[in-house]
Amino acid sequence: MSTLLEVSGVSVSFDGFRAINNLSFRIGVAEMRAVIGPNGAGKTTFMDVVTGKTRPDEGHVLWGEKSQSLLKMSEAKIAQAGVGRKFQKPTVFEDQTVEENLLMALKKPRGWFAVLAYRPSEHDLEHVVELAKEIGLSNALTRKSGELSHGQKQWLEIGMLLAQEPRLLLVDEPAAGMTPAEREQTTAILVEAAKTRAVVVVEHDMEFVRRLNCKVTVLHEGAVLAEGSLDHVTSNQDVIDVYLGR
Amino acid sequence: MQRSFIARNPSVLLFLALLALFTLVVTVLSEGFGVGVISTSFVKTLGKTLCLCLVAVAMDLVWGFTGILSLGHFAFFGIGGYMIGMWLMYERTRLIVVQSLSQAEIPPTPTEVVDAIGNQIFGVVGSSEFPWIWGFADSLFLQLILVVLVPGLLALVFGWLAFRSRVAGVYLSILTQAMTLALALYLFQNDSGLRGNNGLSGLQNLPNVSAPQSVVSLWFFWGSAFALAIGYLLAAWLVSGKFGSVIRGIRDNEARVRFLGYSVEIYKLMIFTLTAMIAGIAGALYYPQAGIINPAEIAPIASIYLAVWVAIGGRGRLYGAVIGAAFVSLLSTWFTGGQAPDIQLGFYTIKWVDWWLVLLGLSFVGVTLFAPKGMGGLVDLWTARRTPNRHGADLGPDAGSLREAEAKQ
Ligand SMILES: Nc1ncnc2c1ncn2[C@@H]1O[C@H](COP(=O)(O)OP(=O)(O)O)[C@@H](O)[C@H]1O
Ligand SMILES: [Mg+2]
Numbered sequence: 242m243s244t245l246l247e248v249s250g251v252s253v254s255f256d257g258f259r260a261i262n263n264l265s266f267r268i269g270v271a272e273m274r275a276v277i278g279p280n281g282a283g284k285t286t287f288m289d290v291v292t293g294k295t296r297p298d299e300g301h302v303l304w305g306e307k308s309q310s311l312l313k314m315s316e317a318k319i320a321q322a323g324v325g326r327k328f329q330k331p332t333v334f335e336d337q338t339v340e341e342n343l344l345m346a347l348k349k350p351r352g353w354f355a356v357l358a359y360r361p362s363e364h365d366l367e368h369v370v371e372l373a374k375e376i377g378l379s380n381a382l383t384r385k386s387g388e389l390s391h392g393q394k395q396w397l398e399i400g401m402l403l404a405q406e407p408r409l410l411l412v413d414e415p416a417a418g419m420t421p422a423e424r425e426q427t428t429a430i431l432v433e434a435a436k437t438r439a440v441v442v443v444e445h446d447m448e449f450v451r452r453l454n455c456k457v458t459v460l461h462e463g464a465v466l467a468e469g470s471l472d473h474v475t476s477n478q479d480v481i482d483v484y485l486g487r
Numbered sequence: 488m489q490r491s492f493i494a495r496n497p498s499v500l501l502f503l504a505l506l507a508l509f510t511l512v513v514t515v516l517s518e519g520f521g522v523g524v525i526s527t528s529f530v531k532t533l534g535k536t537l538c539l540c541l542v543a544v545a546m547d548l549v550w551g552f553t554g555i556l557s558l559g560h561f562a563f564f565g566i567g568g569y570m571i572g573m574w575l576m577y578e579r580t581r582l583i584v585v586q587s588l589s590q591a592e593i594p595p596t597p598t599e600v601v602d603a604i605g606n607q608i609f610g611v612v613g614s615s616e617f618p619w620i621w622g623f624a625d626s627l628f629l630q631l632i633l634v635v636l637v638p639g640l641l642a643l644v645f646g647w648l649a650f651r652s653r654v655a656g657v658y659l660s661i662l663t664q665a666m667t668l669a670l671a672l673y674l675f676q677n678d679s680g681l682r683g684n685n686g687l688s689g690l691q692n693l694p695n696v697s698a699p700q701s702v703v704s705l706w707f708f709w710g711s712a713f714a715l716a717i718g719y720l721l722a723a724w725l726v727s728g729k730f731g732s733v734i735r736g737i738r739d740n741e742a743r744v745r746f747l748g749y750s751v752e753i754y755k756l757m758i759f760t761l762t763a764m765i766a767g768i769a770g771a772l773y774y775p776q777a778g779i780i781n782p783a784e785i786a787p788i789a790s791i792y793l794a795v796w797v798a799i800g801g802r803g804r805l806y807g808a809v810i811g812a813a814f815v816s817l818l819s820t821w822f823t824g825g826q827a828p829d830i831q832l833g834f835y836t837i838k839w840v841d842w843w844l845v846l847l848g849l850s851f852v853g854v855t856l857f858a859p860k861g862m863g864g865l866v867d868l869w870t871a872r873r874t875p876n877r878h879g880a881d882l883g884p885d886a887g888s889l890r891e892a893e894a895k896q
Contacts, residue, residue: 292746320748332743334736345732351748353757357730405747 243306245270245439246291246409251300253286253463260286261297262463270408273435275450275471276443278460279484284443285329287460288411292326293319305408321351325407329414329443331394335387339378339397342386343369346401369404375430376400391418399430409439416449428452447471459484492724499723502806503716510712517708519701527701531776532820534708536813538773539796541715543812544722544805545762545769546793551802552726553758554738556656559645559663561789562670563638563763567770568780569674570637572687573621574630575775578694580607581625611685618680634771635764642763643756650752650759655741664787674782686781690774704776711772715809718765722805734758795851801863810862819843 246268253261261283268274276284289295291302293316302311304322311319320326333342344361347368361369373379376396381389386397395415402410412431416424424446431453434440444450450457450471457474459466461483467474474480493500515521517530525533542564549555584603588595595603606615623629649662677683693703725731733754736744741751774780793812800811821827822843830837839846854861 294742294746315750316742316745317748317750320746326746328743332740334732334739334743336735336739337732341732344729345736346747351750353730353754356733356749357725357728359729361729401747 243270244268245272245305247301247303247308248287248291249301249303251290251297251302253283253290253295253297260463261290264300264460264464266458266465268409268439268441270439271435271437273432273440273453273455274442275453275455275457276441276460277445277447277450277457277474277484278466282460283463284460285413286463288326288413288441288443291319291409291411292316292324317351320405320407323406323408324411325402325405325409326411327395327398327402327413327415329417331391331398333386333389333394333397333401335385337386338383339373339386339389340369340382342397342401343372343404346404348404348406372400372404375403377426392420392423395419396423396427399427403430403434407438410434410441412440412442414443414445416444416446424449425452447475492727496723496727498806499720502719502809506712506716506719510709513708514705517701517705519699519705527704530701530704530708532817534704534711534776535773536816537708537711537715538769538776539816540809540812541711541718541769541772542766542793543796543800543808544715544718545765546797547802547805547808548722548725548765549758549762550794551797551804551808552731552738553734553755554741555755555759556660556794557663557759557762558660558787558790558794559667560762560766561793562667562785563642563766564770564773565670565780565782565785565789566638566641567634567767568774568777568784569681569687570630570633570767571771572690572774572780573624573681574627575690575692575694576608576687577604577621577624578627579689579692580604582694583607609682612677612683614678620680631771634767638763638767639760642760646756646759650755653752664790667785667790668787671782671785671787674785681782684781684783686779686784687774688779690780691776691778693775707772707776711776714768714772718768719805719809721765726805795847799850799854799861801861804863804866806866807861807863814862815847819847822846 244267246266248264248266251261251264252259264283264287266287276287278284286295290297291311293311293314296312303309304311304324309322311322311324314322334345337345344365347365349355349359349365370379370382373382376399378389378393378397378400381393386394389397395418399412399415402412410431415427415431419427428449431440431442435455442450442453444453456469457471458468459474459477459480461479466483467477467480513525513530513533516524518525518527519530542560546557546560549557549560581600581604584600584607585595588600588603601617602615605617609615609617617624623633645663645666649659654662673679674681675684681687691700691703696703698706726734733744733749736747736749737751737754745751792815796811796815797808798811799815800809801807822839825840827839827843829839858864860867
């Protein structure tokens with residue numbers, strides 16, 4: 242399978258502290274990957290690097306068929322290129338309705354002039370309704386997203402991510418604060434999405450990772466400790482020592 | 488969603504209707520066209536107030552909706568005034584000069600005319616040469632273009648430098664204060680080319696117009712009302728659609744907007760520049776009614792007042808900005824104009840001329856602490872009965888912002 246994202250030899254330090262240490266990672270165009278690791282392993286920082294929020298001290302981040310470097314691009318440009326991100330803490334625009342949130346995320350031209358001239362077409366509105374159905378918010382389209390429950394906000398953010406139609410989804414701890422039933426549906430949405438695009442899921446919950454049924458990358462102290470199937474990595478002695486054994 | 492703009496924003500129609508009614512009532516009661524109950528000077532005060540409302544709408548766009556606390560928008564307002572003032576002063580002086588030289592035996596050459604105008608205008612600062620910035624002062628058309636172009640360009644350059652390096656929050660506010668301070672200090676100099684601290688004066692006299700001030704004041708009043716109507720419509724349209732979603736998103740969480748693929752800096756720059764141009768237009772309508780503009784008008788405190796009006800009126804909703812600007816500036820005129828009766832405390836007499844600022848400051852603190860929605864929040868008390876109970880009481884990350892009503896606009 243061809244590679245969508247290739248991260249090689251990336252290091253990030255904060256005031257001398259190495260949060261990411263010579264990290265390498267690659268993912269194909271339609272692949273699901275779970276990234277696990279103890280708190281402070283550098284999982285969120287890894288996403289920061291890919292999305293352009295944090296500039297690494299060294300290393301390469303290459304994107305797409307043309308192996309374009311993401312390091313010189315702004316956050317907005319990277320997002321436009323097809324990298325979508327869900328934050329650890331649900332971040333939706335609380336003051337705006339679910340519909341407005343989704344419309345803002347829909348894959349449409351992002352320039353200010355195009356946005357000024359934009360009027361949602363029937364098709365766009367239908368798309369929003371479909372998305373809302375998928376994330377279980379059909380009845381909440383006109384509600385302020387600030388009124389939603391924590392789990393619903395998580396979903397809305399996932400919905401916004403899908404609306405962006407990214408080629409790569411970076412999902413940071415999606416199941417946090419969700420009920421078991423909600424978790425199951427989240428898994429289903431992510432597995433479905435991974436059929437046509439690359440999905441990287443950071444998660445603590447092993448049960449959740451097991452259900453994703455995909456290759457697992459274990460991060461520790463900013464570097465890859467092990468990679469492979471869940472059974473493979475959980476039987477790795479290093480992994481047991483630093484993470485699972487605690 | 489597909490309903491018309493007005494149907495989605497009934498408050499806009501209501502606002503325009505009230506503004507039209509107000510304009511009509513003032514006209515009927517004026518000296519120029521009506522029964523003469525309202526003095527010409529009060530018509531001017533009301534016209535100026537409308538201009539302040541317009542610049543407050545601009546401030547609300549940039550601060551209340553986009554979250555950029557600019558404390559420099561009065562500089563753009565002042566620049567607009569200077570730009571129109573240059574033509575007014577030049578043209579009127581030219582007419583006087585031509586008139587007086589026509590008595591001479593030999594007809595004056597064009598250079599003599601220009602020299603004489605220069606003498607008249609710049610005599611107070613000990614000069615008679617026209618500085619280069621007066622290059623277009625003989626053309627009303629060009630100066631009108633400069634009314635929007637100069638504030639727009641200044642905002643564009645300033646904003647580009649500031650937003651590109653991601654200056655935000657308090658630092659940006661301080662930077663805008665520095666900008667307006669620098670501009671004021673520059674203009675105070677006699678060799679700035681704009682007559683130093685004398686400023687430009689006699690702006691209420693329109694060249695080639697013989698109508699009395701009672702009539703001219705109404706022209707400007709109508710012009711100001713019209714500009715406010717257009718500015719309000721434009722602002723309401725900007726904040727209503729997806730563009731409004733994006734800028735409110737920038738206010739609430741700009742990083743998130745970036746990760747959705749929007750270039751936050753470009754949007755900020757666009758709003759900053761546009762509102763500077765609106766401020767320029769408001770200033771160009773204001774100063775002919777005031778009659779004089781000098782660098783003190785651009786002092787940093789003026790821009791802070793602007794923020795105070797919007798905060799008291801209720802930021803994040805356009806009518807709030809208008810209410811705040813109108814209410815506070817009229818009240819301020821009343822208090823500082825010596826009309827408010829002094830309060831005798833026996834041992835001390837409260838003179839409002841001195842104490843008004845203290846009162847304003849206390850109101851500002853009070854509003855910030857106890858009524859973050861400002862006066863516009865009172866409207867919610869009325870509309871709350873028509874909207875379903877919202878369980879998430881305060882919806883935003885920042886309790887000071889107004890969430891509910893603005894989204895309805
Ligand atoms: N902006 C920052 N400044 C300083 N240290 C940071 C910053 N961001 C992350 N770190 C540190 O980097 C390490 C990795 O953090 P993070 O990527 O958030 O871990 P994870 O998401 O795997 O729990 C942590 O020790 C954290 O304290
Ligand atoms: Mg994390």
